[in-house]
Amino acid sequence: MQFIDQAEIQVIAGRGGDGMVAYRREKYVPAGGPAGGDGGNGGAVWFVGTTNLQTLLDIKYRHILKAPEGERGGPKNMTGAQGKDLIIGVPCGTLVRDMTTDTVLGDVTEPDQYLLVAKGGKGGYGNVHFASNNNRAPEFATEGKPGEERELLLELKLLAEVGIIGLPNAGKSTLISVLSAARPKIADYPFTTLIPNLGVVRREGGDGVVFADIPGLIAGAHLGVGLGHDFLRHIERTRLLLHVVDLTSLDPRADFDTVQEELLAYGHGLPQRPQILVLNKYDSVQTEDTDQLAAPFTDVNLPKVIISAASRHNLETLLRLCWQGLDQLSGVYSLS
Template sequence: MQFIDQAEIKVLAGQGGNGMVAYRREKYVPAGGPAGGDGGDGGSVWLVCTTDLQTLLDFSYNRIFKAEDGERGGPKNMTGARGEDRIVPVPCGTVVVDRDTGETLGDLTEPGQKLLVAKGGKGGFGNTHFASNNNRAPEFATEGRPGGERTLLLELKLLAEVGIIGLPNAGKSTLISVLSSARPKIADYPFTTLVPNLGVVRKETGDGVVFADIPGLIEGAHMGTGLGHDFLRHIERTRLLLHVVDMTSENPRTDYDTIQQELVAYGHGLEKRPQLLVLNKYDSVQTQSPEELLAPFADLSLPKVVISAATRHNLEPLLHLCWQHLDQLNQSEAEV
């Protein structure tokens, strides 16, 4: 699947229909009054959140979305038909920004959630609207108003409760593949993962928790180096981070510090997100005890666990820590 997480589209609301100049033309009514109807309102453009889409790929092919114009008013005081609204489905997790003003118009996260992005123009008034004691037969009507028009930037941020971060080749994809039914591409070289991978991990209660493997984080990621700048935004929605460190690396602590510095540099409070430190590939460093492996991280107060994703060593304690922290977050949010 091709993953597209940014798109630019143009939305055009419908123009209001013109009002009509008309008069009553009935037998035995020699001086029929005005009878011109109002124009119909133009249709509006709405974005609607749906679970049927997972990417913004469709917007690579279709970038202009226009609602119908309102119809002109008719004789006998008939109002023109209203233009039909244009409904544009977007995946859950889409942030909508006005390209010209930079204003964030909405953040669509719940299925069925709607956002009005271009309002239809009002229909014009027919001459009936202007009849008065001083002017019993007005000979004018007004034109319909133009509809709203905007260029929008759509940005997709994955909806996952747990984000798996770390340098390339730390074992993130292997970890999500053994914890869930996700089947990412896995190989023994950097940047195997070019798109975020989502997987649902089941709790003992049967509830599913969405995990996301966030790729492309290297030194300088916040400035666009590698793939990190494109994918750091997906961490913003996660509630808990699993920071995976490759224990076969020459300096695991330096690897850890590199990612932490990128989180701080990117901003948005990512460095304050609750984290678990996951020391991976224990199967390749079993000559050292877990205590020796944890020694370089002794000054860190966050919870730590030594695992081997490849052999599934210690995955149950890791998941227990995840559920424990998520429950604590739920409880804190409920109290607020």
């Protein structure tokens, strides 16, 4: 499946139907008066959150989404049929922005959440509305109003409580694959992961927590270098970050600093997001001295854990830190 997380589209609500000029023409009613009905309102354009979609692929190539117009009013004061609303399903996590005004119209984050993005035009009045003592047989009606028309930018930001970040080949995909049922592509070369992967990790006696494996960040990601520029937005909704560092790297501390600098440069609240430092690939280092392995990070004021995702070493400790961090953010965690 192709992962599309941005789409530019045009939405056009339906035009209202015109009012009608008509008169009563009944037998034995010589002065029946006006009887032209109103036009029907045009259809509106709505987005609705759905769990059946994971990307914006279905929308990206439609370009123009147009709702039906309202029908013209009829004789005998009959109102024209209203244009049917156009309802478009979008993945949960879709942010909708008006490209002309650069304003956010809404954020679809829940299943069955509706967002009105273009109002339908109001139907015109039939001539019955314009009858008066001075004009008992008006010969005019009003036209229907055009529906709203907008150029929209849709941005999909994954909904995950825990984001897994780090340089390419730090072991993020392996970690999410052993913690959850996710099965990302794993290999020993950079940029194996080309799209974010989601996995659900079950808490003991609790609900599942969504983890997101974010494609590898590199220096300059916030400027569009590598893959990070396209996927940094997916970290924005996470509550907790697992920063995975490869202990077999030539300079693990430099790797850590590189990603932190990218978060700082990108902004959007990411530098302040709670993090856990995950020192990975313990099974591949030359020493079992954990103090020595953690020494380069003594000045880093983050919870730290040394693991091996491949051999599943110390994953229980990692998950305990995750649950504690999430509970603290919810205000329910106690140190007792």
